[in-house]
């Protein structure tokens with residue numbers, strides 16, 4: 001897998017989310033409390049809204065547009081439950097946070 005550096009642990013903290021981009025993939029990087037950082041598609045599977053504009057309470061990610069919610073540990077839809085976020089592989093290398101986009105495509109509820 002081709003891991004690329006997206007930020008460092010100085011810029012990204014447990015309980016936070018940030019948006020990063022690799023090779024035209026918009027990615028939301030989230031760090032659920034008590035877990036490892038995760039990377040998911042950065043655009044809501046409902047419509048074309050960046051998830052980073054929503055809310056993250058340390059466990060649940062909520063889209064700002066129509067309040068769809070996702071479990072930030074797995075990317076699974078909570079409400080509605082029949083959708084999910086595509087997940088990218090994340091690796092920590094010292095203070096660097098790396099993400100690989102190989103073979104991952106965003107998922108959309110209407111496709």
Ligand code: FES
Pocket residue numbers: 044045046047048049063064065066067068
């Ligand atoms: S665009 Fe995200 S919930 Fe509708």
